[in-house]
Amino acid sequence: MTNAQPLRPVPVEPPRSAPDRHLLRRRLLAGIAAIVLAAAVGYGGWYMLVGATHVSTDNAYVGADSAQITPLISAPVKAVPVSDTQRVVRGDVLVELDDADTRIALARAEAEWQQARRQFERTVATSAALAGQVAAREAEIERARAQLVVAQANFDKAKIDLERRRNLAKGGAVSAEELTTATNAFTAAQANLTLARAGVTQAEAALAAAKGELSANEALVAGSTVDTDPAVAAARARLDQARLDQERTLIRAPVDGIVTRRQVQVGQRVAAGAPVMTIVPVDQLYVDANFKEGQLTKVRVGQKVTLVSDLYGPDVVYHGRVTGLAGGTGAAFALIPAQNATGNWIKVVQRLPVRVTLDPDELKAHPLRVGLSMDAEIDLSDADSLSDAD
Known part of the structure; x- marks a missing residue:
């Protein structure tokens, strides 16, 4: 059995008087007011300064x-050497497209360009040949005119001989056979004269045709060289386009940045203008x-x-x-x-x-x-x- 300790009385504070409670309340309200005033002053100072x-x-x-990467030609994807989150610098290869079709197109465009150059040189050479034909046609005209002079002289002689024979035939001095011969000679001379005149007309027409061909051919090359000829320039433009398409089989980074949203895989055929990735x-x-x-x-x-x-x-x-x-x-x-x-x-x-x-x-x-x-x-x-x- 343990010894019980005697209980000690708990001291009880005497209740505060009413004046003490009022003083405590005033102090509490004054503290709150001071805090509010300090906050207001602090906010006012902060507002004025900041x-x-x-x-x-x-x-x-x-x-x-961001730079959106899109192919400019349609072709199958041969390789994609980059992946998402990879840092790249300007000029790095992002996508490699199959260049089989572009290489064939480039070879064809180069052949067409060479053919256009040769065609221009041939046209220039043709002008020289046509100029020679014009000179030949002018010589033919001179010959035809000379033949016309001869035919005219023969016609005049045959006409005079025929008239003389006819006058003599009235007095019986010329036989019928001689008159017939003179008549035939006159008819042949007349036919030769007509033929000579037709020859002159034909030669003049041939000269006009030769001059027309020469003018038309010279119009094709007038003011042009083998590099400025329209046909050659058009072929050159197609060649440049083919070379550009060949270069576009390698899609390069336009800016430095991070690869984001890669949407292309090897073997996929991409269309021109379809986004394949983004560079940030x-x-x-x-x-x-x-x-x-x-x-x-x-x-x-x-x-x-x-x-x-x-x-x-x-x-x-x-x-x-x-x-x-x-x-x-x-x-x-x-x-x-x-x-x-x-x-x-x-x-x-x-x-x-x-x-x-x-x-x-x-x-x-x-x-x-x-x-x-x-x-x-x-x-x-x-x-x-x-x-x-x-």
Whole structure:
């Protein structure tokens, strides 16, 4: 059996008097008032020093002018030496297309070009040959005219002989046989004269035809050389196009960046203009900060901007400048814009995208990616900003 300890009486505080309670309440209210006053003074000081000269938003996202890779010819895919998330530099081969068809087209275009050049040289040579034919036709005209002179002389002689025989035949001095012979000679001379005249006409027509052919041939080569002839130039253009198509079988990176959304596989036949991948230039990123319309009163191009990324937290601060304000709000260019003409609508504060460029050195030190969230704050007191008039 243990020894029980005697119970000690618990001291009881005497109740406070009413004056003490009122004093405690006054002190508590004074403390609360002091805290509220300090908060108000602090907010007022912050607004005067920072709030009135800065606007901020957490509705900001990283963007970039990405390069969409599309083949310019239709061909099967021979190789794809890159993959998603791979960094590439400008000029790297992204896709290699099968060049069997383009090589054949290039050989055909080169053969057509050579044929066009030879055809032009042949046309030039033909002009010389036609000039010789014109000279020959002129000589034929001279010969035909000489034959016409001879035929005319023979005709005149035969006519005189026939008239003389006819006069003598009336007195019986010429036999009938001699008269018949003179008549036949006159008829033959007349026929030869007609034939000589026809020969002159034919020679003149042949000369005109030769001159026409010469003029037509010279018109094909007039003012042209073997390199400036239209037919040769057209063949050269087809050759250049074939060479360009041959070069386009190798699709190269147009910018430095990261391969994204690769949509092509080996063996696939791609069509011209069909997107196969996207290159994101991560060294040339920008930020689109969506500010409320009431915050944009004093925002100007050129003002300094400080930004914080959710990726790195507040320990990494980016610096940039305002480079432009969008031409309209996001709602204005939405696929289904708001219809506010009905009358039963609720006014919603609109946001306008503000483009902010980033410091390239800071981007290299702390890389970002398209679509990441950012907090942006614009310094409205920046003296280096550009006015709208500029």
